[in-house]
Amino acid sequence: SGTLLNSNSPGTNVPHLAVDYWRSIYAANYTPLLDTATGQPRIDPTLGVAEPSLSRFDPL
Known part of the structure; x- marks a missing residue:
């Protein structure tokens, strides 16, 4: 509907x-998962x- 969901996570x-x-x-974000x-960032072995x-x- 376009209403604001959260205003505390700038x-x-x-x-x-x-x-x-x-x-x-829950949301996947753009920060890589760290080992x-x-x-270091965890690299998916299949996708690289x-x-x-x-x-x-x-x-x-």
Whole structure:
């Protein structure tokens, strides 16, 4: 409907949203998922690209 969903996350850009049963909002964002051992972006072995991280926004 074009109404504002969230105004407390400035600078967060997401391509798609998903909402679960409890109204939490999930979105893949443009920050790469980091490997915990090396701190480097995790590269998908099949596609050869960095995997996106996931953001979760909980309802107030």
